[in-house]
Amino acid sequence: MSDEFYMSLALNEAWKFQGLTYPNPAVGCVILDKFGKILSIAAHQKAGCGHAELNGVALALKKINPNLIFPKNPNEIYNFILENHNNLLKGSKAFVTLEPCSHIGKTPPCAKLLVALKFSEVIIGYKDENKIAKGGAEILKRSNICVKFGVLEDKCKELIEPFLSWQNGNFSFLKLGASLNGVLKGGVITNLESRQMTHKFRSLIDLLVIGGNTVRIDRPRLDTRLINGTKNPDIFIYSKSKNFDKTIPLFEVRDRKILIQSDINLVKNYKFCMFEGGENLIKNLPPFVTHILIFFSEKFINLENLSINLNLKLLFMDKISDNFYGWFKILR
Amino acid sequence: MSDEFYMSLALNEAWKFQGLTYPNPAVGCVILDKFGKILSIAAHQKAGCGHAELNGVALALKKINPNLIFPKNPNEIYNFILENHNNLLKGSKAFVTLEPCSHIGKTPPCAKLLVALKFSEVIIGYKDENKIAKGGAEILKRSNICVKFGVLEDKCKELIEPFLSWQNGNFSFLKLGASLNGVLKGGVITNLESRQMTHKFRSLIDLLVIGGNTVRIDRPRLDTRLINGTKNPDIFIYSKSKNFDKTIPLFEVRDRKILIQSDINLVKNYKFCMFEGGENLIKNLPPFVTHILIFFSEKFINLENLSINLNLKLLFMDKISDNFYGWFKILR
Numbered sequence: 001m002s003d004e005f006y007m008s009l010a011l012n013e014a015w016k017f018q019g020l021t022y023p024n025p026a027v028g029c030v031i032l033d034k035f036g037k038i039l040s041i042a043a044h045q046k047a048g049c050g051h052a053e054l055n056g057v058a059l060a061l062k063k064i065n066p067n068l069i070f071p072k073n074p075n076e077i078y079n080f081i082l083e084n085h086n087n088l089l090k091g092s093k094a095f096v097t098l099e100p101c102s103h104i105g106k107t108p109p110c111a112k113l114l115v116a117l118k119f120s121e122v123i124i125g126y127k128d129e130n131k132i133a134k135g136g137a138e139i140l141k142r143s144n145i146c147v148k149f150g151v152l153e154d155k156c157k158e159l160i161e162p163f164l165s166w167q168n169g170n171f172s173f174l175k176l177g178a179s180l181n182g183v184l185k186g187g188v189i190t191n192l193e194s195r196q197m198t199h200k201f202r203s204l205i206d207l208l209v210i211g212g213n214t215v216r217i218d219r220p221r222l223d224t225r226l227i228n229g230t231k232n233p234d235i236f237i238y239s240k241s242k243n244f245d246k247t248i249p250l251f252e253v254r255d256r257k258i259l260i261q262s263d264i265n266l267v268k269n270y271k272f273c274m275f276e277g278g279e280n281l282i283k284n285l286p287p288f289v290t291h292i293l294i295f296f297s298e299k300f301i302n303l304e305n306l307s308i309n310l311n312l313k314l315l316f317m318d319k320i321s322d323n324f325y326g327w328f329k330i331l332r
Numbered sequence: 333m334s335d336e337f338y339m340s341l342a343l344n345e346a347w348k349f350q351g352l353t354y355p356n357p358a359v360g361c362v363i364l365d366k367f368g369k370i371l372s373i374a375a376h377q378k379a380g381c382g383h384a385e386l387n388g389v390a391l392a393l394k395k396i397n398p399n400l401i402f403p404k405n406p407n408e409i410y411n412f413i414l415e416n417h418n419n420l421l422k423g424s425k426a427f428v429t430l431e432p433c434s435h436i437g438k439t440p441p442c443a444k445l446l447v448a449l450k451f452s453e454v455i456i457g458y459k460d461e462n463k464i465a466k467g468g469a470e471i472l473k474r475s476n477i478c479v480k481f482g483v484l485e486d487k488c489k490e491l492i493e494p495f496l497s498w499q500n501g502n503f504s505f506l507k508l509g510a511s512l513n514g515v516l517k518g519g520v521i522t523n524l525e526s527r528q529m530t531h532k533f534r535s536l537i538d539l540l541v542i543g544g545n546t547v548r549i550d551r552p553r554l555d556t557r558l559i560n561g562t563k564n565p566d567i568f569i570y571s572k573s574k575n576f577d578k579t580i581p582l583f584e585v586r587d588r589k590i591l592i593q594s595d596i597n598l599v600k601n602y603k604f605c606m607f608e609g610g611e612n613l614i615k616n617l618p619p620f621v622t623h624i625l626i627f628f629s630e631k632f633i634n635l636e637n638l639s640i641n642l643n644l645k646l647l648f649m650d651k652i653s654d655n656f657y658g659w660f661k662i663l664r
């Protein structure tokens with residue numbers, strides 16, 4: 001199979017954790033042994049956990065030697081691998097959507113890990129322009145590892161656009177739950193797993209944006225109870241009137257800041273923001289909302305749709321139990 | 333990676349040709365060399381063309397030896413492979429969604445091909461119950477090829493349900509083109525590639541079913557012009573009144589049978605039928621319509637949706653240029 005085939009496996013795995021890696025970028029990694037057999041398909045899943053390359057290497061070693069018992073902490077995993085790899089991955093090939101890092105963060109640099117394990121080739125989708133992390137390819141090349149750039153570069157860039165965007169000050173996306181025929185109302189539309197994923201986002205974002213009318217009518221709690229979350233998001237209520245019934249559950253959630261504002265541009269002061277509707281807000285999405293995450297339930301519902309004009313580009317789609325979801329970019 | 337991983341690659345490839353293989357089943361095949369490297373991902377694409385295994389083997393050999401120049405006709409390809417394989421695939425592993433055939437059709441049996449090429453293992457998703465084709469696994473086993481059954485069996489069965497259904501008398505599906513918010517009207521919704529795929533189906537089906545009102549209002553041609561098709565489908569107009577303006581383009585298409593009937597059950601006399609709407613017919617889908625193929629354009633449109641209740645199960649989804657499409661099973 002082509003380099004593009006393996007890179008798309010890495011891309012696909014990375015997209016599953018899009019946004020969930022905040023403030024880190026989503027990154028995917030596929031490792032082939034020296035004979036070209038796939039050993040692992042991995043991704044960075046969460047800030048503080050292993051980078052894609054570390055996870056990929058650990059999975060690959062585990063595949064070759066199932067008896068290896070890895071520690072939990074990424075830094076310990078890194079050192080465990082250096083001590084126990086036994087050259088098992090010598091001559092292997094790694095496909096990474098983003099240039100392996102060269103800096104010491106939660107773990108030592110991934111580029112040095114691939115060097116220590118004697119990888120023969122590293123195929124990189126997108127060159128890291130991050131001032132701190134870049135330079136991984138140079139480290140690889142200095143150790144005579146063959147480095148290839150630009151495989152599915154555009155798609156690998158698309159993958160880290162949210163990261164580039166929040167690094168640049170703000171990444172805002174709209175989350176929708178819809179039936180297959182565009183119905184958003186009439187009670188809970190999507191399945192538990194979809195709503196749990198939404199609650200995961202709520203536990204990570206800096207700000208949840210919601211329209212004033214929706215707050216008044218739906219009386220939401222907007223917490224993270226479905227994942228037993230300990231951190232609940234601060235709320236931005238987009239409303240001219242500051243007058244709200246304070247028995248609406250969202251006001252009862254502790255340790256939360258609530259802003260009631262009529263200037264939507266204030267949202268841009270926060271780095272990672274999720275818009276959750278309702279209709280009026282969706283119909284007047286500010287231009288800095290660049291992406292839409294839609295959870296689709298696999299049914300048609302006999303109700304009116306959300307009727308607006310929007311041109312989108314599908315970036316990624318996946319099943320989530322008996323629903324599916326897609327990341328879309330808004331074309332303007 | 334697991335057997336399930338490779339089988340899902342085979343399944344995915346097969347689904348791309350769902351219905352297009354009529355009257356044959358959709359089948360996928362993945363071949364790994366003796367080291368576990370993927371050599372090919374292939375599918376049966378069209379009746380009269382190579383089976384999935386033949387296509388997979390040809391692609392795999394071409395991958396190892398790009399200088400091989402294959403003939404066009406599947407029977408000639410089969411013989412060419414027997415003469416030129418040079419044991420290049422000795423020890424290989426094949427993942428097939430359906431048991432390899434044991435009968436002589438357009439080509440000699442696929443099971444014997446895998447034996448001749450000295451495959452070491454064949455992993456089969458679904459056991460073929462077809463009286464003519466079954467027995468492939470026995471042929472493999474007699475030659476000491478390791479045979480494993482039942483990997484992703486349910487999904488492999490889902491893949492051939494349309495085939496089992498038309499073999500049993502009738503397979504009928506509804507085709508829709510929709511915006512992301514369930515709008516079906518207001519002119520052409522989906523892209524050229526989606527409509528070309530629809531025209532491919534039109535060139536293969538035994539009957540195209542359409543509601544009388546839609547014929548009167550839309551005045552469609554219902555031909556295969558987008559693929560320069562030579563065969564146009566016979567038409568079933570579901571209507572109480574037999575009174576139609578004969579200048580409606582569909583009546584002008586030559587060599588076509590047109591039935592105007594109020595008994596929808598007459599459709600079941602035809603093996604492979606596509607329903608193309610409109611709204612009234614969709615709202616009263618007969619129970620023998622078991623599947624829906626939806627082409628989605630990547631946009632929201634400021635119009636009313638198709639408002640009905642339908643519970644579906646997503647079987648397969650893929651991009652088609654800047655649209656995507658999904659095969660759904662209707663849950664009743």
Ligand SMILES: [Zn+2]
Nearest residue numbers: 051100101110
């Ligand atoms: Zn790293």
Ligand SMILES: [Zn+2]
Nearest residue numbers: 383432433442
């Ligand atoms: Zn066959």
